[in-house]
Every structure is written in structure tokens, then in C-alpha cells.
Amino acid sequence: MTDKKNNNFKKYILWFWAIFTAGILCVVFVFLFAGWGFFGEMPTFEELENPETNLATEVLSADGKTLGKYYEENRTPVKYEDIPPHLIQALIATEDERFYSHSGIDAKGTLRAVAYLGTKGGASTITQQLAKLLFSDVTNKNKFERGVQKIKEWVIAVRLEEQYTKEEIITMYLNKFDFLYQAVGVRSAARIYFSKEPQELTVEESAVLVAMLKNPISHNPLRETFKENALNRRNTVFGQMEKNGFITEKERDSLRQLELVTDYSPEQHDDGIATYFREHVRDFLKNWINDEENFKPDDTKYNIYSDGLKIYTTIDYRMQEYAEIAVDRHLEKLQKEFNRQNKNNKTSPFRSVNKEEIKRIINRGIKNSPRYKEMKKKDFNEEEILASFDKKREMKVFSWEGAIDTLMTPRDSIRYYKSFLNAGMMSMRPQTGAVKAWVGGINYKYFKYEHVKQARRQVGSTFKPFVYATAIDQLHYSPCLEMPNTKYTIPKGRHGVTKDWTPRNAGNEYGGVKTLKRALAESINTITARMIDRTGPENVISLLNKLGIDTRNIDPVAAIALGSADISVYEMVSAYSTFANKGVYVEPFLIERIEDKNGTILYQHTPETRDVLNEESAYVTVNLLEGVTRFGSGRRLRSNFDYIKKLPHYQRAVTGYPYDFKNAIAGKTGTTQNQSDGWFIGMVPDLATGVWVGGEDRSVRFPTITYGQGATMALPIWGMYMKSLYKDEDIIVSDDDFEKPDNLSIKIDCDDLEKEDEEGEENEFEEVKIDF
CATH class of the missing domain: 3.40.710.10 (DD-peptidase/beta-lactamase superfamily)
Structure with a gap:
């Protein structure tokens, strides 16, 4: 009987160890299979070394400030040393207390999560969260898929720990996280939520951003609905920082008393400073990247929305x-x-126009409008498109007192904006x-x-100095040269004049003589006409061309002296x-220069100059x-x-x-x-x-x-x-x-x-x- 009991006990022991060993082997093989790609494609060594991230192109002022960005994702990376220590402390204390002691997977946290079914916190480490941000492109539909995804994240996390230092992992994670409102990465988040660079963040501001890591939607400090959630989670961050010795109990209590304050500064292209300039720079970049001389070493074009270029402007x-x-x-x-x-x-x-002319102006505005062009692309016929411009719609329109919500037809809005x-x-x-x-x-x-x-608009009397400069340079005229302020006629056939041309002075004021200096100061038309009659319009246009003005549509006629040209x-x-x-x-x-994301100079401005006037003529014109x-x-x-x-x-x-x-x-x-x-x-x-x-x-x-x-x-x-x-x-x-x-x-x-x-x-x- 005793022998039988012993045999049964040995059998149970053998079965236990067999099942235990099988379980261990199953776990090992599951991870091996995941690593071999049996459960879906895994990142290669090269991808781990250079994880694919979309980096915004940043436009910088001459004094080093950000004017704006072009992006698919508004991400501009920061270096570890540019992240304030209290932000890193808040991150580790709240998201991964044993970050510096584990190798990608927190065993203790995992066992706790399994034992309590996640009720006492999850087990996802910062490295696992980074793995999910970098390489997770599966939309989980059921528990099995979520389980497989978690296994893949564990494998990737271990590999990331082998590939990168702890500091690099923290930096990559904070640079990758999407804080909403086009704030991808901690630098964009600091600028958008607090109008600051990351290193300028206070402890409480850093805690707000760390609080969002749990769920940026339900802990959004800008939405009134979720502001209390954000405040409570921020205070939890303070508690975790105190628990882990980063702040004192007194500091924790003091910080918890602070109101949650943001300084929202959106970074849409329509917002911010130098918006028109940034659009002009974008056009420059589009041409620049299409030039074969500027291609990447692998003969592909740079992407201004994802390659993280830095544009240093003037x-x-x-x-x-x-x-x-x-x-x-x-x-x-x-x-x-x-x-x-x-x-x-x-x-x-409008002034000095009849109803038909006004109708033409408005119709021209309609055909230039985004609404018209968009409907044309969608194959609406002309009648349908024009009818849509006469239906009242809710819209937000510009005013100097701020945007106005109104009900207006698109046709009326075009007249309003004009x-x-x-x-x-x-x-x-x-x-x-x-x-x-x-x-x-x-x-x-x-x-x-x-x-x-x-x-390009008519320039009026700002054109006259070009006529005077031509006379000074070619005829050596002095500003003190006197000319009669009387009516002056350039006859038909001379200098492109199709009929006798007698320009009038403002206010029809004539009489006496004027020096050239007085004539320009008072913008005397008759004396300017005398000047271009002596220099000839061709010589003035030649000067314009040397001065960088496009003269293709400027006819060599005497009337240009009074500023009829569009410039x-x-x-x-x-x-x-x-x-x-x-x-x-x-x-x-x-643009001074363009650098890639690694700081390599891709473009450097080369000045283009030419001598146009001698120094004396230029000074006399001035x-x-x-x-x-x-x-x-x-x-x-x-x-x-x-x-x-x-x-x-x-x-x-x-x-x-x-x-x-x-x-x-x-x-x-x-x-x-x-x-x-x-x-x-x-x-x-x-x-x-x-x-x-x-x-x-x-x-x-x-x-x-x-x-x-x-x-x-x-x-x-x-x-x-x-x-x-x-x-x-x-x-x-x-x-x-x-x-x-x-x-x-x-x-x-x-x-x-x-x-x-x-x-x-x-x-x-x-x-x-x-x-x-």
C-alpha cells in the first residue's frame, strides 16, 4: 500500500514537472516564434537601429526661434539634455518605477498585473510603450490579437533595451508620443499647451504632460469636460514623485494646491507668426527638393513633411x-x-464701377474661390456650383474685432472680403x-x-526715383538743377506716345522753377516728364532690369515715368x-542654410551681387x-x-x-x-x-x-x-x-x-x- 502511494506521488511529481517544463517551453517557443515573425512581421535590426518616425521640418528665425513647421506629424525631436529633470522624474515615477533596473520587461509588475487582473495597475514599461508607438500597426479586434500584440511588444522591448541606452529610450518615447492638437512629441506639446520650450517647463506643467500619457483624450487639460480628470491625474503624478523620493511631502502638498493653467498656442500653418513668409519658404523648398542636385544619397527626394529638415531663415x-x-x-x-x-x-x-462691372468682379472671385475649385474637381456642373453660392450657410468670417459667426451666402462673403x-x-x-x-x-x-x-500693383510716384537716377547716372544731373514747372508735352510718336501726352500736376499747380530735389520731394509730374524725355524710357527700363525688376511687361513708353507699371x-x-x-x-x-535631421548642411546661400550705379550716382539719388x-x-x-x-x-x-x-x-x-x-x-x-x-x-x-x-x-x-x-x-x-x-x-x-x-x-x- 505504501509502495503504491509512493508510486502515485512520484507520478504526480513527474506530471507536475512535465507540465511545468512544457509550460516554460511553450512560453519560450511563443517568444521565439514571435521573434522569428510567425505572428506577423517584426522590425529588422536596421529598423530597430533607425526606427521610422515622421519628423516635422522646422523653420527657424535668424535669432533661433521657431517660426513654424511643415509636417505630417508635428514632431520636432529634442535631445535628452534638453528635457528638464523633473519631467523625466515624473515620467519614471508614474509610468515605470523600476525603469533603470529592468531590461525591457518588468517581471514584478507583470506578475502583479496577472495576479490582480490589472486592477492594481498595468505592467507596461516605458520601453514596451515605446515599442508599441514605434512598431505597432495592428488594430486589435479581439483578446487573441491583443495577446499576440503584447507578446510582440515584449520581444521588441527587449531588443530596444539591447540597442539603446535608458536615456535614449526615454528621449525616443517623449519625442514620439502624440499629445493631441498636432502636438506630437514633448517639444510640440510644451509649445502648444504652454507656449514654452521643454527646458522652460515648470514641475506642475511637466506633471500635466505626464498625466496625459495614460490617456491624452480623457486627461486633456484644454477640454472643460476632462479638466478635472487632468487635474486629478496631475496630482497623482505628484504623489508618485513624492513616493519615489523626487520631491518632498511638503512640495507635493504645495504643488497639489496649484490650479491647472495652460497657455494654448496652436501650431497650424494658418496660425502664429510670419504665416505668409512660411508659405513662400514652402514653395522654395518644393522647388529645391525637385532639383536632382539636392537628392538624398540614395537618389530619392527629401520629404519636407517627414524628414526633419531645419530651415535657417534670415x-x-x-x-x-x-x-x-x-x-x-x-x-x-x-x-x-x-x-x-x-x-x-x-x-x-467698389467705386466708379457699374452693376455689370461689379458682377464681373464677384464672378471672378467666385471662380478663384476654394469652394468653386473643389466642386469643379467633384464634377459638379456650372449651374449647380453657382447655385451653391446663393444658399446661406453658417460660417466664421474675419473682422478686426475677432472672427464672427454668421449666416451668409458664399457670394455675399466674397463681396464682404473684398x-x-x-x-x-x-x-x-x-x-x-x-x-x-x-x-x-x-x-x-x-x-x-x-x-x-x-x-504686382501700380507703383505710382515711387517709380520716379528710377527716372531721376537714370538722369543722374547718364547725364550727371545735380539735385540743384532747376527746371520750369510748366505744362510739358511729349508729342505723338516720341517715346512710344500714341497721341500728344501732357501730364498734369496734382492740384493743377504750375509756375516758377523747381530744383530736381524740390521736384521729387513734391512729386512734380511735369518735371518728371521732362526728365524721361531726356533720358528715354528705354534707358530707365534698362536700369530697372539691373535693379532686379521684371521688365517683361513694362513697355518703353514715357508714361511709365509716373508709375503706371505693375511691380x-x-x-x-x-x-x-x-x-x-x-x-x-x-x-x-x-534662407541662410538647410540642414538634415543630423545637422548635415544640405544648402548654403551664396550671395548674388552686381554693380548697377557708381557710388556717386547712388549717393546723389539717396x-x-x-x-x-x-x-x-x-x-x-x-x-x-x-x-x-x-x-x-x-x-x-x-x-x-x-x-x-x-x-x-x-x-x-x-x-x-x-x-x-x-x-x-x-x-x-x-x-x-x-x-x-x-x-x-x-x-x-x-x-x-x-x-x-x-x-x-x-x-x-x-x-x-x-x-x-x-x-x-x-x-x-x-x-x-x-x-x-x-x-x-x-x-x-x-x-x-x-x-x-x-x-x-x-x-x-x-x-x-x-x-x-
Whole structure:
């Protein structure tokens, strides 16, 4: 009996060990099979070494700040040393307490999860979570699939631990996690949720991000529904940090008392700073990546949305901010006045057009709209498309007071948007060509058309300096040369004139003689006509071409002297810069260099320059332009007009007076026919800036010259911008005189300008009335 019992006991022991061994072997073989790919494809050694991640291309300012990104996933990686220690401590304390002691799988945590069926916490380590983020592309539909996926994650986690250091695993995990709202990775999350770089995060802000790792949807600090969840989970993180010795009990209690505060800053392309500039850079990159010389070593193209390129631009972040603020401040006030003057305009916002012309303008807007193009792609017929533009819809529209929710037909919305004045502004260093500020419009989200390089508008009197420069360079004219201010006719057949051409002066004012300096300062049309008659329009166009202006559509006719040509802000600023740069043209550039994600330089800017004018001719032209800001329409930039300061605030508000500039400024205002375009190009020795203001359509304009002139529409933006630059001690902008060349042979000091004539300027201001 005893022997039988012993035999049965031995049998049970054998069966136990057999089952135990079989179980162990099964587990081993399951992991082996998973590693061999029996349960689905596993990452190769090369993939583990270089895990596939989509990295955003980052656009950086000259002073190292992020202007924006292009991405499929908004991920910009950070290095381990750029992650604050308290963020790493919060991560480990909350997600994986034994992170530094395990090799990818936490055995203790796994046994606890099995024993308590997950009720006392899961067993997923940071490394396993990284494995899931990097290589999990299976949508789990049942328990078996979830089990298989978990086994694969265990195998990958062990391999990752063999391949990477603990610090690298933490960095990869934080760079990969999706925090929602296009915030992929901790750097994007810090910028979007708190408007900070990661190293600037506080302990409580780091805890909020770590709290989101459990479930970014149900612990979202921006959604009111989940804010309490986020707060409770954040406080749990503090508890875990105290439990693991990273903070004291007193610190934990103090931190738990803090409110949950975010500073949401979305990083959509329509948002943020330099939106028009970033779109222009994107176009540059699209062309750059398609050039075979710029292909990768494996002969494939770079992807600007996923290859993590870094684009180092010339834009100065602070100067860009000041430029955008100046445009916004002035256009908001100018728009109010524009709207006031349109109250009794039956064809508002258009002027001097009939119903048929308005209909053509609106129909042209319809055919250029995204709605029309999208419906065309979907094969809707013309009748269906046009009918859709007459159905009222809920929409959000732009206003200077903020977006407005309204009910409106798409046709009416097109007319509504055409009622807004827009602007283009560019600022560059004449000596280097580096573009420092670029404002392509008032709001990229609602107005996509770009007004620095894309738009070409009539330039008015800002063209006249090119005529004067041609005369100075070729005929050696002095600014003190006197010409009669009388009507002047260029006969039919001369200089492309199809019939006798007799330009009029503003206000039909004639009489006496004017020096060239006074004539340019006062923008005398008759004297400019005399000048181009002597130089010939062909020579002026030849100069324009050397100054970087596209002259293919500029006909060699005398009328170009008064600014009938369509030219972009980009071309005008670079052309004027040549005068400030002693006659040497430097092509404007936007991008210093492009680097790949490893810091290898892929592109480096090479300056393109050419001699256009001799130094003396360039300086004399600048001297003429200084006369405009001392004695002409640009003199309102000065501080020596006491009557301006005495005007009521409502009369000064729209133009931002007084500016109080006392340094050398060379510049020219421009106003086109019917006040459709207002221009001002202004220069100091090391910075040239151009501003255009007008409506999308030329029939959208002020009724009179009082507000429709460049001195009122565009010059104030330049003035506010430059005031901001001079106040900022960290921005270097010259307030010196323009450098006079040695042995100057052309006379520039003219006796008739010693006394300033303020009467005309004062009379002009008496017409200004603003009702806010």
C-alpha cells in the first residue's frame, strides 16, 4: 500500500514537472516564434537601429526661434539634455518605477498585473510603450490579437533595451508620443499647451504632460469636460514623485494646491507668426527638393513633411513681430475710416464701377474661390456650383474685432472680403540682401493671396526715383538743377506716345522753377516728364532690369515715368536698396542654410551681387530721396511740425503721429490713379523697408486723396515699425547719415530748400476727419 502511494506521488511529481517544463517551453517557443515573425512581421535590426518616425521640418528665425513647421506629424525631436529633470522624474515615477533596473520587461509588475487582473495597475514599461508607438500597426479586434500584440511588444522591448541606452529610450518615447492638437512629441506639446520650450517647463506643467500619457483624450487639460480628470491625474503624478523620493511631502502638498493653467498656442500653418513668409519658404523648398542636385544619397527626394529638415531663415523674430503689429494697428484704424466713408456708397465697397462691372468682379472671385475649385474637381456642373453660392450657410468670417459667426451666402462673403484693405510689407538689409521681415497680408487664414512677391500693383510716384537716377547716372544731373514747372508735352510718336501726352500736376499747380530735389520731394509730374524725355524710357527700363525688376511687361513708353507699371513690393525694396548700398545690387534672400535631421548642411546661400550705379550716382539719388522726408510728403516722419502734435487725437489716430524721427531717412511715397494703391519705400543706411496698402480690386479705394494717398495709407506703417525698432535696444538699426563718397563732384546742397514750407502740409491735414 505504501509502495503504491509512493508510486502515485512520484507520478504526480513527474506530471507536475512535465507540465511545468512544457509550460516554460511553450512560453519560450511563443517568444521565439514571435521573434522569428510567425505572428506577423517584426522590425529588422536596421529598423530597430533607425526606427521610422515622421519628423516635422522646422523653420527657424535668424535669432533661433521657431517660426513654424511643415509636417505630417508635428514632431520636432529634442535631445535628452534638453528635457528638464523633473519631467523625466515624473515620467519614471508614474509610468515605470523600476525603469533603470529592468531590461525591457518588468517581471514584478507583470506578475502583479496577472495576479490582480490589472486592477492594481498595468505592467507596461516605458520601453514596451515605446515599442508599441514605434512598431505597432495592428488594430486589435479581439483578446487573441491583443495577446499576440503584447507578446510582440515584449520581444521588441527587449531588443530596444539591447540597442539603446535608458536615456535614449526615454528621449525616443517623449519625442514620439502624440499629445493631441498636432502636438506630437514633448517639444510640440510644451509649445502648444504652454507656449514654452521643454527646458522652460515648470514641475506642475511637466506633471500635466505626464498625466496625459495614460490617456491624452480623457486627461486633456484644454477640454472643460476632462479638466478635472487632468487635474486629478496631475496630482497623482505628484504623489508618485513624492513616493519615489523626487520631491518632498511638503512640495507635493504645495504643488497639489496649484490650479491647472495652460497657455494654448496652436501650431497650424494658418496660425502664429510670419504665416505668409512660411508659405513662400514652402514653395522654395518644393522647388529645391525637385532639383536632382539636392537628392538624398540614395537618389530619392527629401520629404519636407517627414524628414526633419531645419530651415535657417534670415527673418528676425522681433522685427517680424514689430512689422506685423504695425500693419495690424494701422490697418485696423484705416479700415474703420474706410467703412465710415462707404456708408453712403451705393456700390460699396467698389467705386466708379457699374452693376455689370461689379458682377464681373464677384464672378471672378467666385471662380478663384476654394469652394468653386473643389466642386469643379467633384464634377459638379456650372449651374449647380453657382447655385451653391446663393444658399446661406453658417460660417466664421474675419473682422478686426475677432472672427464672427454668421449666416451668409458664399457670394455675399466674397463681396464682404473684398471690402477689406490689405497690405504687403518687406524689410531687408541692403548690404547683405537678408530679408528681416515679410508681411504678405493682414490674416493668412482668411486672405491667402500674398502681397509681397505674388501681387504686382501700380507703383505710382515711387517709380520716379528710377527716372531721376537714370538722369543722374547718364547725364550727371545735380539735385540743384532747376527746371520750369510748366505744362510739358511729349508729342505723338516720341517715346512710344500714341497721341500728344501732357501730364498734369496734382492740384493743377504750375509756375516758377523747381530744383530736381524740390521736384521729387513734391512729386512734380511735369518735371518728371521732362526728365524721361531726356533720358528715354528705354534707358530707365534698362536700369530697372539691373535693379532686379521684371521688365517683361513694362513697355518703353514715357508714361511709365509716373508709375503706371505693375511691380511687387519685393522688387521695389530690393531696387531701392541698391541706392543705399552705394550702387551695388544684392539679390534678396530668405534662407541662410538647410540642414538634415543630423545637422548635415544640405544648402548654403551664396550671395548674388552686381554693380548697377557708381557710388556717386547712388549717393546723389539717396540725397534726393532724403529731400522727400525733409520737405515733401514724407516729412510727416519728422518731429518739427508743431501743428501736427496740436491736432485732436481722433485726427492723428489713424496715422500714428508724431513719429519724432531726427535721423537721416531716404524715401518716397506713391499714390496711383483714383487712390487705388498707397506706397511708401523708406531707407536708413542699413535697412530698407517697403509698404503697399490697397484693396484686392482697384475699384476698392478711398474717394479722395486725403486718405487715399501713400503718405496716409502706407507711410504710417513704416513709421510705427521703425519707432519700435529704435526703441528695442537688442535690435541694431543705424541712425547715422548715409555715407558720402569721397571727392563728390555733383552739387547736392540747394539754397531753395534751406527753409521748410509747412503750409501745404498743414492745409492737407485740415481735411482729415476721423470718426471712431
